[in-house]
Amino acid sequence: MSDFHFLRPWWLAALVPATLLAWWLWSAEDAGKVWRKLVAPHLLARLVVGREERSWLRPVTVLLAAWLMASLALAGPAWQREPAPFADDTAALAIVIKVTPSMMAQDVQPTRIARGVEKIRDLLALRPGAKTALFAYAGSAHRVMPLTSDAGIINTFAEELAPDVMPVEGAVAPNALKAADDTVTKSGQAGWILWVADGATPDEWNGLKEYRASGRTPVSLLAVAGDGPELKSLEQAATVLDAPLVRVTPDDLDVRRLAANTRFSPADVALGGDRWRDFGYWLVWPLAVLTLLQFRRGWMVGTSRGV
Secondary structure, three states: OOOOEEOOHHHHHHHHHHHHHHHHHHHHHOOOOOOOOOOOHHHHHHHOOOOOOOOOOOHHHHHHHHHHHHHHHHHOEEOOEEEOOOHHHHOEEEEEEEOOHHHHOOOOOOOHHHHHHHHHHHHHHOOOOOOEEEEEEOOOEEEEEEEEOOHHHHHHHHHOOOHHHOOOOOOOHHHHHHHHHHHHHHHOOOEEEEEEEOOOOHHHHHHHHHHHHOOOOOEEEEEOOOOOHHHHHHHHHHHHHOOOEEEOOOOOHHHHHHHHHHOOOOOOOOOOOEEEOOHHHHHHHHHHHHHHHHHOOOOOOOOOOOO
16 A cells, blocks of 8 residues: 555545535534523523434535545545556567578478468457567568558468568578567557567577667567477577567467467556556445435435524
């Protein structure tokens, strides 16, 4: 509760007129107030009727309690954060896929790159309407498709990727990740990067270390390689990036694990992705109960008794 505060504290000012009104009503209920200056106290006690102890459950106290609860509810008490609504669905996703001759190997059927493209299609099916960008790299990095909510066009372009369309041989994953990060950052949305690859070279590790040190967009890694040195190199790259690594599977377990790792990127406080939870709504229920008391027969109109 150390974070307790009010989201709209100016509503607490409504307690001032509530206090004044309650004081006036309590004073009006005092039948002997007018006579105290005219009659001696020991005589007034014998002359005034209706001075028996009143119940606390009467219109003035109920009105004050209801006013207090309404003011607190409108002020918005809060002490916990919660994800912004639809934050998961609107998180941007940038896919970075390696497009080199090694990705044509058939140890993962039908080929490594074809299986990677299939997994991309399955992942996009889990996040309909969310924005996705596509990047490809070999010896150079290229943005294939900017952020779009059209999963079909991402799938179409991904299926056309092949090593012979890449202008330079090699592998520059850090450059591709930085380009993907720039796209996510400029979008103004929380996001994450999915890196699809079959291996990483030691020459790339320095760039990956720089990427992590700069606090860029989080990365998840989908390994489309069988057991061996290539998989080991990806495990090392994942360690450098502090990124979860998921091995490709024949079923959809890998895609679901990717989704569970980040749930399409948790909301980012700096980007306004999460917010303080308003607990004022819970006061509506006791406020409704107090309001129902106003419908009691004879509650609002009573009889006054005096001397």
